[in-house]
Amino acid sequence: MSSRDDDATLVARVRAGDDAAFAALVARHRPKLVAHARRILGARGDQAEDVAQEALLRAHRALRRDDREMRLVPWLLKLTRNCALDELARLHGDALPLDAPGADRALSSELHEPHAVHERRDTVRGMLEGIAHLPDEQRHALLRREVDGASHAEVAAELGITSQASRALVFRARDNLTKYEDARDARCVEVQDDLLRAHRAGRRASAHAHRHLIACSACRAYRARLRSLRRALHALHPGALLVLGALAVKGGALAKAAVSGGTGGGAATGGTAAGGGAAAGGGAAAAAAKAAGGLAALLAAGAGSTLLFSAGDPSPLPVRSPAVPGGAVAAGDPLPRGTAIAARLAAPGTTVRIGCPPGHRVADLLPPQGGRIAAGYVGTIPGRSRTARVAVGPGDPHGVDVGVAVLCRRPRADGSILPASAVAARAQDPSAVCVRHVYLRSAPRGAAVGSARLGQPLRVRQARDGWSQVRTDLGATAWIPSRAVCG
Amino acid sequence: MTAARPAAAALAAAAALAAAAPSASAAEGAAKVCAAHARLYDTPGGIVVGFVVRGQRVRVLKRTADRRHTRVRSPQQVVGWLRTAHLCR
Numbered sequence: 205m206s207s208r209d210d211d212a213t214l215v216a217r218v219r220a221g222d223d224a225a226f227a228a229l230v231a232r233h234r235p236k237l238v239a240h241a242r243r244i245l246g247a248r249g250d251q252a253e254d255v256a257q258e259a260l261l262r263a264h265r266a267l268r269r270d271d272r273e274m275r276l277v278p279w280l281l282k283l284t285r286n287c288a289l290d291e292l293a294r295l296h297g298d299a300l301p302l303d304a305p306g307a308d309r310a311l312s313s314e315l316h317e318p319h320a321v322h323e324r325r326d327t328v329r330g331m332l333e334g335i336a337h338l339p340d341e342q343r344h345a346l347l348r349r350e351v352d353g354a355s356h357a358e359v360a361a362e363l364g365i366t367s368q369a370s371r372a373l374v375f376r377a378r379d380n381l382t383k384y385e386d387a388r389d390a391r392c393v394e395v396q397d398d399l400l401r402a403h404r405a406g407r408r409a410s411a412h413a414h415r416h417l418i419a420c421s422a423c424r425a426y427r428a429r430l431r432s433l434r435r436a437l438h439a440l441h442p443g444a445l446l447v448l449g450a451l452a453v454k455g456g457a458l459a460k461a462a463v464s465g466g467t468g469g470g471a472a473t474g475g476t477a478a479g480g481g482a483a484a485g486g487g488a489a490a491a492a493a494k495a496a497g498g499l500a501a502l503l504a505a506g507a508g509s510t511l512l513f514s515a516g517d518p519s520p521l522p523v524r525s526p527a528v529p530g531g532a533v534a535a536g537d538p539l540p541r542g543t544a545i546a547a548r549l550a551a552p553g554t555t556v557r558i559g560c561p562p563g564h565r566v567a568d569l570l571p572p573q574g575g576r577i578a579a580g581y582v583g584t585i586p587g588r589s590r591t592a593r594v595a596v597g598p599g600d601p602h603g604v605d606v607g608v609a610v611l612c613r614r615p616r617a618d619g620s621i622l623p624a625s626a627v628a629a630r631a632q633d634p635s636a637v638c639v640r641h642v643y644l645r646s647a648p649r650g651a652a653v654g655s656a657r658l659g660q661p662l663r664v665r666q667a668r669d670g671w672s673q674v675r676t677d678l679g680a681t682a683w684i685p686s687r688a689v690c691g
Numbered sequence: 692m693t694a695a696r697p698a699a700a701a702l703a704a705a706a707a708l709a710a711a712a713p714s715a716s717a718a719e720g721a722a723k724v725c726a727a728h729a730r731l732y733d734t735p736g737g738i739v740v741g742f743v744v745r746g747q748r749v750r751v752l753k754r755t756a757d758r759r760h761t762r763v764r765s766p767q768q769v770v771g772w773l774r775t776a777h778l779c780r
Contacts, residue, residue, distance in 0.1 A: 525738070525739065526736070526737060526738070527738060567738055568738050568739045569739050569740055569741060569742070570739075571728070571742065572742065576727060576728040576744050577742070577744065578741070578742055578743050578744050578747060578765060578766070578767055578769075579741060579742050579767070579769075580731055580740055580741020580742060580743075580765060580767055580769025580771065581740045581741060581769060582767065582768050582769060584740075586733050586738045586740060587738070595767035595768065595769060596767075597744065597747075597766070597767060621738075643753065644734065646756050650756070651755065651756030652753050652754070652755055652756065652762075653735070653755050653756055653757075654734035654735045654736075654737070654755065654760075654772070655733065655734040655762070655772065656734065657733060657734075676734075678734065678736065678737050680734070680736075
């Protein structure tokens, strides 16, 4: 074997089973690998020999395993670097041995005070974690440039990219490492605030927060608690939580907002106040939720305020009503055009006012959320009233508040709050009921078959002897006294 | 004779009660809700205006010709149509 055999020839011979060729490679490259490992290990330089040995062992196994083409020296350096990083990761929690070279100086020097050592160790650990979380290509490019001293041309050749792209990769890797370092040192209070806001709004937290989470177990635990809280609440009260969760989301988004109002007679008016109360009501909700960060805060934020869900917002609960297109909207589905839901918490045994948004009218009362409880409109005319007065039954002895929600609809040109598909009355025949309530009858003076209410649109089909046969917007055909019909 | 008088009075009272019994289309009186949670409709199959729960006593205002729906007033003074099947027999 000639010492002048080039690396490629020696690699080929190693792959053919020639151990002498591998010994030649070791003799040729080992000093370089030891020096490389020593640079990486720094204070742990005494481990450089072992690291180089480990790298060469891995190289031997790898060369015997496959026949891929390679550039031997960069490959060996990469193996050595990986082994050195592994060694650092393994050692970063260990104490420096007292009999280590320079240990006496370390103990006497301020730089080697325990807290300083711990700080540096923490920095190294953070750096290693940051490097570990870099995208593969960025990590490779950065380490080859910073640790191996490879040129951009070499890095580019290894990754199959241009030199310019290699420069960009290294730049981005450094940038990400800096951001990671900043995020690692960020205050947990700020990160947790970010997590809470994201949790309330149902969105992903910022990249900064996620970088911080990599290094901060306390904040990871906080995020886990937020997630488990949501799951637990859903399990407890699926219906109530849909409303309460939505209250939280809407309160957090603080947008459309809260109409202030109390129980009983002191309630505020509806839609027009909504805009004005938005910032204050929402802000208070957010502040309360932020302060307590739990269900109590959500209840405090929701009680006494009405939250509006407009067309396009996810429905906070399932809706089954002739007033919505198709007759139903599943929970979470976007509310159809011209539809809104106004919701608030109400104490049992009270009467609350719930205002629809501007331009909308009261339609269905949705099932109370949080328990089977009696409730209903009092002094409210569906299709005509803009604010619903809802009386809530006495409930259980514990008097837990329930979520009360009203479906609101923007009336059509003919005054109907039903979707076009369900409307039998035609726009060009805009008759309507002009008494508060009238029974629909099967024949003049016949048996009742239903009711019609003030303002309900209908179409007159025929009239005789003071009675009109009408077809309501729900599709029912019946007789009502002609005096109850306004043309 | 004296014994026949109370019997006649009872018959008269029974006849009067029978005459006062609610008709198919206009039934006044009270009823008890047997469904766990039932809807009150603005008109049968229409807009929901309220809910009643089991055990509540409601005042019956009207019944439809087919007796499938009953118009009631709940203790919360909510008036609406309830499925007659949700009332106790």
